[in-house]
Amino acid sequence: MMKYFRHTLATLAAIGVMAGTGFSPAQAQTLEKIKDSGQMSIGMLVDFPPYGILNEQNQPDGYDADVAKLLAEDMGAELTLVPVTGPNRIPYLLGGRVDLLVASLGITPDRAKRVDYSEPYAAIVVYLYGQTDIDIPDAEAMQGKTIGVARGSTQDVAVTNLAPEGATIQRFPSDAAAVQALLAGQVQAVGVSGTVIHHIEQRAPDRFDKKFVLREQVQSIAFRPGDDELRARVNEFLGRVKENGKLDEVHQKWLDSPLPDVLYDYDKEIPHQ
Amino acid sequence: MSPSSNAAAASSRSDDRVAVRMEGVDKWFGDFQALKGIDLEVANGERIVVCGPSGSGKSTLIRCLNRLEAIQQGRIFVDGIELTAGAQNVEVIRREVGMVFQQFNLFPHMTVLENCTLAPMRVRGMSRAQAEQTARGYLERVRIPEQADKYPAQLSGGEQQRVAIARALCMSPKLMLFDEPTSALDPEMVKEVLDTMLDLANEGMTMLCVTHEMGFARRVADRIIFMDRGEIVEVAPPADFFERPESERTRAFLGQISTY
Amino acid sequence: MLRSFGWNEIWFIVTAIQWTLILSAIAFGGGALGGLLIALSRVSRTSVLRHAAQGFIRVFQGTPLLLQLFVIFFGLNAFGIVVQPLTAASIALTLHASAFLGEIWRGCIEAVPKSQSEASWSMGLSYRDRMRYVVLPQAARIGVAPTVGFLVQLLKETSLASIIGFVEITRAGQIISNVTFEPFKVFSLVAALYFVLCWPLTLLARRMERRFALSGRS
Numbered sequence: 001m002m003k004y005f006r007h008t009l010a011t012l013a014a015i016g017v018m019a020g021t022g023f024s025p026a027q028a029q030t031l032e033k034i035k036d037s038g039q040m041s042i043g044m045l046v047d048f049p050p051y052g053i054l055n056e057q058n059q060p061d062g063y064d065a066d067v068a069k070l071l072a073e074d075m076g077a078e079l080t081l082v083p084v085t086g087p088n089r090i091p092y093l094l095g096g097r098v099d100l101l102v103a104s105l106g107i108t109p110d111r112a113k114r115v116d117y118s119e120p121y122a123a124i125v126v127y128l129y130g131q132t133d134i135d136i137p138d139a140e141a142m143q144g145k146t147i148g149v150a151r152g153s154t155q156d157v158a159v160t161n162l163a164p165e166g167a168t169i170q171r172f173p174s175d176a177a178a179v180q181a182l183l184a185g186q187v188q189a190v191g192v193s194g195t196v197i198h199h200i201e202q203r204a205p206d207r208f209d210k211k212f213v214l215r216e217q218v219q220s221i222a223f224r225p226g227d228d229e230l231r232a233r234v235n236e237f238l239g240r241v242k243e244n245g246k247l248d249e250v251h252q253k254w255l256d257s258p259l260p261d262v263l264y265d266y267d268k269e270i271p272h273q
Numbered sequence: 274m275s276p277s278s279n280a281a282a283a284s285s286r287s288d289d290r291v292a293v294r295m296e297g298v299d300k301w302f303g304d305f306q307a308l309k310g311i312d313l314e315v316a317n318g319e320r321i322v323v324c325g326p327s328g329s330g331k332s333t334l335i336r337c338l339n340r341l342e343a344i345q346q347g348r349i350f351v352d353g354i355e356l357t358a359g360a361q362n363v364e365v366i367r368r369e370v371g372m373v374f375q376q377f378n379l380f381p382h383m384t385v386l387e388n389c390t391l392a393p394m395r396v397r398g399m400s401r402a403q404a405e406q407t408a409r410g411y412l413e414r415v416r417i418p419e420q421a422d423k424y425p426a427q428l429s430g431g432e433q434q435r436v437a438i439a440r441a442l443c444m445s446p447k448l449m450l451f452d453e454p455t456s457a458l459d460p461e462m463v464k465e466v467l468d469t470m471l472d473l474a475n476e477g478m479t480m481l482c483v484t485h486e487m488g489f490a491r492r493v494a495d496r497i498i499f500m501d502r503g504e505i506v507e508v509a510p511p512a513d514f515f516e517r518p519e520s521e522r523t524r525a526f527l528g529q530i531s532t533y
Numbered sequence: 534m535l536r537s538f539g540w541n542e543i544w545f546i547v548t549a550i551q552w553t554l555i556l557s558a559i560a561f562g563g564g565a566l567g568g569l570l571i572a573l574s575r576v577s578r579t580s581v582l583r584h585a586a587q588g589f590i591r592v593f594q595g596t597p598l599l600l601q602l603f604v605i606f607f608g609l610n611a612f613g614i615v616v617q618p619l620t621a622a623s624i625a626l627t628l629h630a631s632a633f634l635g636e637i638w639r640g641c642i643e644a645v646p647k648s649q650s651e652a653s654w655s656m657g658l659s660y661r662d663r664m665r666y667v668v669l670p671q672a673a674r675i676g677v678a679p680t681v682g683f684l685v686q687l688l689k690e691t692s693l694a695s696i697i698g699f700v701e702i703t704r705a706g707q708i709i710s711n712v713t714f715e716p717f718k719v720f721s722l723v724a725a726l727y728f729v730l731c732w733p734l735t736l737l738a739r740r741m742e743r744r745f746a747l748s749g750r751s
Contacts, residue, residue, distance in 0.1 A: 047707055047708045047710075047711035047712065048711065049711065054545070054708055056541055058545055082698075083698065085695065085704075088697065088698070095606075095610035095611075096610060096615070097615075173716075174707070175711065176710045176711050176714045176716045177710075180714070180716050180717060199714060339654070364657075367655060367657050368656070370655065372655035374651070374652065376648055378648045378649060378651065380649065380652070380666075380667055380671075381671070382671055382674070391656070391662075391667075392657055392658055395658060395659070395662045395666070396656070396658060396662075440656070441656070
């Protein structure tokens, strides 16, 4: 199933690009459309805690939802949150089914060919996290160890790139499954984000610790290519909520930690078409 | 036997006494020629038995008469209508020609009665009551009226074949074709089927029977046709056919079958 | 903010059954109709129909359902046609099921002995009557087992509709698994729910086959 799925994704991506290019001219006025209709729809994940979740009422919630709400309020528009998934979020955007994505989308060169990015609004630090009695100070030390990751995730890419020969990588359908394997002792360490580690420590304190930083990944709001006015408007908004502490407030609420420093002075160039 | 192409013109009924006429009929299965220049005329009410070694084309011959097999050359008339002159004629003819198969070919998912009433209702437009009355009449005549509500699989082979005969008769055919009707039967059941066919013959039905039952042929047939390698080798009344066969091939065939 | 796997979460997954059922019903209803047309076209004497049906089957059997869903939902967007998710899923699942049922049923029609058609022909039955009264009823008996087999497969394949936004059982399970970090419990429940849906179908098939077996063995 998973193999079939991954094989298909390549084709799907190609169609997504086709759909996007076919449609982009007509979409250049998204900002105007939002102003005229007084409504905006934002795509977000609902299975990526704490950024995108379903709350007890089964409504979309989380850090991304709160950022989306702030943005809609700022623009004076009525907000519709549209649940999307990892594989379909970019097609949803390019197909015109949502106005923009606040969907924990990390900046990568591949994606930058298909969507435009805002300034980063969140950052995920991915760690190698494992049993306390095993010493893995750096990537080389993964040799002979079994490492679990969620297939196709940022941490999968990082571990795969860093792992020396002799390290075994076990890929799971989700972070949840990888953590399950860690708790069950099937793997000695996993590649996971700081947030997930926070959950694990609540459930199983002192059994595991952070070994080293695999990767620091910033996330951005995504737009259809050419939606430059909307992008400028959102960047202006992000600058303001970083300045006045509102974004930090939301980050404290969902992640129990202040907004990462890297978001205040992100100096790397953001790819743009 | 003087086939005139004038009389055969269009679908006009040329001669009321002629049930079947075949003129120069050729039939190929791919490269294999199954029928070679067949000329034959069968009069109304005539009983014909077709015999010959296996692969001689005898089954193919009768299967051409209701267009179960298409021919490549020649013309065929049934009941004065030219079978080989268009699909419309085929439709008319195949409902006037009844056929009984070696393997009975009853519809296994229908009761005996349903087998017998389907075509009269769908093709002749009879009401169900009318069709069932007709069917019960024919089941009576083939001596199995009590089996009307059973399924074919619950009957013996002989009974199934008698149902198949009744089913064909329900369409009031002008001509009946029998394709080795007793070959698939256990020996003790052959007689009941032949008796039924004999009754039918006595009532004046025009019949063409492909069969190896030489006793039946001797008793019932007006003429016997002997075929070999796609050709009609000999046509003769039973007395001549069995006592004074003209052809060497007929003699060889009779020699083989009478050994047992 | 990690949710525990409680009644609220179980209820979320259980209520997602409605989408699995709705999508399956649409797929099977539409697929049955389309499949019959495809099967009859495949055994038709008209070569244009035969080839058209063959081409249809090649396309929809030869490409993944996921791709078909994706093309209809997102691809038509490229031409300015906005398709609602339920419409897109109905179209894609119907086409998919039509191709597979068409091919399964063609096999069943061809499995009815040719002698049955010869008998129908010699009795003067029209093509329509031959199909309706003689061939299709017998093909239906042969078709029960493979059809139910496909239906069970179809029911599970509706999970692919999550790609265009449906939260049916599998997708509901994924969401709850990712917010509770209890994949084992969550997917045990999901598996149990599929079993509850599929088991009665298998029972039904067995009953139908037994009923058919009583009337008319050949």
